[in-house]
Amino acid sequence: DDLPLALDKALTEVERQFDTPTRLLKDITDRMLWEFRKGLAGAPTEDESFMPMIPSYLQQIPHGTEKGTFLALDLGGTNLRVCEVELLGDSKWRMKQQKYKVSEALKVGEVTALFDYIAGSVDHFLTEIGTSASEDEKLHLGFTFSFPVQQTAIAAGTLMSWTKGFECKNAIGKDVVQLLQDALDRKHIHVRCSALVNDTCGTLMAAAYERGDCLCGGIFGTGTNGAYVEDIDQLTKMGFQGDELEENKRHGLDKMVVNTEWGAFDNERTVLPFTIFDSRVDRISINPRKQAYEKMISGMYLGEVTRNVLLHLVDSQVLFKGYSTRALNAHYGLDTALMSALEAPFVPNSPASSDPLAAVRDVLTSSLGLAPALVADADCSAAARVSEVVGTRGCRLAACAIAATVRQTEKTTQGQEKELVFGLDGSLVEFYPRFEQRVRDALVEILGEEDAKRVKIALAKDGSGVGAALCAQAAAAME
Numbered sequence: 001d002d003l004p005l006a007l008d009k010a011l012t013e014v015e016r017q018f019d020t021p022t023r024l025l026k027d028i029t030d031r032m033l034w035e036f037r038k039g040l041a042g043a044p045t046e047d048e049s050f051m052p053m054i055p056s057y058l059q060q061i062p063h064g065t066e067k068g069t070f071l072a073l074d075l076g077g078t079n080l081r082v083c084e085v086e087l088l089g090d091s092k093w094r095m096k097q098q099k100y101k102v103s104e105a106l107k108v109g110e111v112t113a114l115f116d117y118i119a120g121s122v123d124h125f126l127t128e129i130g131t132s133a134s135e136d137e138k139l140h141l142g143f144t145f146s147f148p149v150q151q152t153a154i155a156a157g158t159l160m161s162w163t164k165g166f167e168c169k170n171a172i173g174k175d176v177v178q179l180l181q182d183a184l185d186r187k188h189i190h191v192r193c194s195a196l197v198n199d200t201c202g203t204l205m206a207a208a209y210e211r212g213d214c215l216c217g218g219i220f221g222t223g224t225n226g227a228y229v230e231d232i233d234q235l236t237k238m239g240f241q242g243d244e245l246e247e248n249k250r251h252g253l254d255k256m257v258v259n260t261e262w263g264a265f266d267n268e269r270t271v272l273p274f275t276i277f278d279s280r281v282d283r284i285s286i287n288p289r290k291q292a293y294e295k296m297i298s299g300m301y302l303g304e305v306t307r308n309v310l311l312h313l314v315d316s317q318v319l320f321k322g323y324s325t326r327a328l329n330a331h332y333g334l335d336t337a338l339m340s341a342l343e344a345p346f347v348p349n350s351p352a353s354s355d356p357l358a359a360v361r362d363v364l365t366s367s368l369g370l371a372p373a374l375v376a377d378a379d380c381s382a383a384a385r386v387s388e389v390v391g392t393r394g395c396r397l398a399a400c401a402i403a404a405t406v407r408q409t410e411k412t413t414q415g416q417e418k419e420l421v422f423g424l425d426g427s428l429v430e431f432y433p434r435f436e437q438r439v440r441d442a443l444v445e446i447l448g449e450e451d452a453k454r455v456k457i458a459l460a461k462d463g464s465g466v467g468a469a470l471c472a473q474a475a476a477a478m479e
């Protein structure tokens with residue numbers, strides 16, 4: 001790379017700030033293990049914060065032989081999704097689904113109106129799309145509800161707070177499963193909500209069904225989170241003791257899926273490598289001092305960190321001749337998808353690899369609105385390098401969660417030859433160039449070649465559909 005001296009110097013300084021040497025990754029992994037154990041023992045307090053480690057009450061991990069027809073409901077994004085999943089018992093499934101728009105009025109109105117709408121959508125789905133289940137069979141439904149809930153049983157959980165633009169009245173503190181069941185019953189719909197599902201737990205269940213086994217389900221999308229299979233005796237805050245513990249184990253209930261909420265790792269900022277760019281992103285975010293780890297890793301924030309670094313270089317007069325654009329000035333003006341577009345041309349044999357600088361220039365001019373005259377070749381390679389530096393740090397930090405999960409579970413998995421399956425979902429896993437390779441390189445550094453080799457990273461799709469159906473199946477089987 002033949003970069004002008006000032007630009008080269010500024011980039012080297014940025015690289016230094018985003019560096020994640022092996023020693024640091026190991027320290028982060030150790031600290032994460034400490035938070036795992038704290039969270040398994042009790043709830044965070046005002047004085048001490050750590051990951052919530054929420055018990056899911058899921059104690060049966062699918063093998064791929066499960067059968068039956070189940071409904072899945074997913075609320076938490078732009079749309080409400082209703083699915084009917086037919087588990088075929090050979091790691092495969094058939095699915096019908098329909099999306100329903102949740103209006104802005106419903107998002108801020110009475111909570112009963114929202115749940116009446118949800119029940120109405122289930123009714124519409126069953127009558128219009130049809131079901132393959134027989135008439136007199138009561139359908140079990142798995143409800144993926146992607147808001148903070150305090151789960152108290154497999155089919156019970158109270159809403160702690162709304163996020164993502166929802167602000168319904170008379171909902172906080174209520175059991176969301178009860179709200180749904182009451183709404184279904186009011187309409188005389190023959191459906192039973194039998195599982196309340198966190199999307200990472202659903203991802204784990206879906207991956208286990210498809211592959212016959214899974215240790216951890218993880219999401220690297222808008223946010224990041226993971227759930228893994230823990231020994232019931234490590235989950236000390238559940239309070240199982242003596243005879244009760246033995247009784248559980250005798251019935252094969254010796255494990256439980258735990259939702260780590262690892263996006264909240266190191267909110268106390270003990271080890272994560274905060275740069276001034278991270279601090280700026282955090283300060284202006286809607287949840288300052290929260291989700292510290294997530295803000296260095298996930299799709300919602302990676303582009304924003306990159307944007308801040310690019311602006312720093314612009315303001316230092318070493319990039320784009322010192323000019324910015326409206327997109328580059330706008331809060332969240334650089335979507336993480338653009339990082340994929342900036343880096344993909346440098347992947348050997350990729351579509352644009354014959355002329356990567358031209359491909360990058362195209363992204364910079366078309367998506368960030370830069371005038372072609374402001375974008376020299378050096379600016380193109382610098383922009384791509386900034387993206388790579390920020391993204392690589394994200395992937396290497398993501399590896400720490402995987403490594404911590406491997407370490408936490410090694411007592412039970414040690415000596416077994418079998419691979420440790422991590423079922424991962426989200427746009428970063430699916431689309432970000434060399435995501436897995438970067439994670440894998442870091443895993444080798446943290447865990448060593450031998451242990452890292454056991455980790456199998458699998459793309460696990462549709463935790464809120466197939467996964468939720470499997471949770472309903474597991475719950476129905478427990479009754």
Ligand code: ADP
Pocket residue numbers: 077220221222223298299300301335336337338339340425426427428431432
């Ligand atoms: P969710 O986590 O909300 O279910 P996704 O897994 O699709 O949904 O993640 C959406 C996030 O992924 C957004 O923040 C978006 O910026 C980012 N994203 C979308 N496409 C890409 C891409 N091609 N490369 C990298 N990030 C992407």
